[in-house]
């Protein structure tokens with residue numbers, strides 16, 4: 412029997428026992444999956460995006476299946492910061508799994524305020540800042556595609572929290588390296604790559620768009636090669652860890668991200684079709700590495716021959 416590889420990774424002060432989390436918005440707030448998945452098996456749980464106040468999200472239809480993926484324009488519905496603290500945080504007292512809370516805002520002040528509120532919550536291990544949601548009118552992607560606004564948001568959040576800070580980058584930028592570097596310079600502890608890709612689908616009979624919001628974000632296997640390229644490019648210019656995501660359905664997909672330069676990965680859309688994917692990915696990565704006598708995930712990181 413081969414020895415188990417060392418799967419541990421660190422993001423700032425956050426220690427994960429393995430490099431696998433779930434992508435924000437695809438795993439609820441955690442409790443929804445507790446009967447289906449051993450939550451403590453995960454490296455971390457990343458929850459659906461939260462802003463200061465409760466938010467209802469977009470009109471339906473909000474999702475549409477495409478070949479090789481799905482479109483969504485959910486529009487970030489959520490209970491607001493205090494709602495999350497009251498309704499969801501107590502549930503995690505019975506678990507050891509680290510919690511990454513994904514935050515967003517309509518204004519820079521919103522981002523700053525929500526970071527401040529969560530900074531006092533000991534059960535929260537890290538914040539992931541969504542500056543790249545393609546589906547909200549204000550904020551969202553605007554902050555993720557203009558590097559000056561991007562810096563303003565990262566600075567504003569960094570000042571308000573001592574927790575590890577992960578910045579979630581938009582894929583639809585001319586040069587991902589510019590944003591990855593800006594995040595690092597503004598004191599982020601990691602970046603996550605990538606959010607869903609702005610996209611659209613039309614019903615040819617009604618000639619209406621398939622989503623009420625007209626456009627949405629494409630996720631799933633269709634975007635994996637885009638995400639791999641972005642991770643590879645960003646990894647060349649930053650020292651902080653990258654959490655890679657986009658179409659991870661198997662251990663092999665996850666390993667591809669690590670080899671491209673990611674330190675950790677997140678399983679997203681795949682959890683909708685099979686909630687056990689995330690655990691299968693962890694176990695499969697361990698097995699693959701053990702069979703090749705790769706002693707740690709750190710050893711495999713960024714080993715692409717390109």
Ligand SMILES: Cc1cc2nc3c(=O)[nH]c(=O)nc-3n(C[C@H](O)[C@H](O)[C@H](O)COP(=O)(O)O)c2cc1C
Pocket residue numbers: 434435436437459460483485487513541544579605606607629630631632634656657658659677678679680681
């Ligand atoms: C239904 C749905 C909801 C999402 N909600 C969020 C969110 O609240 N915050 C966020 O940063 N990303 C959100 N995302 C983006 C995912 O976290 C992830 O970046 C993207 O889907 C790519 O990974 P995947 O192809 O494995 O799904 C959402 C994606 C989907 C499909």
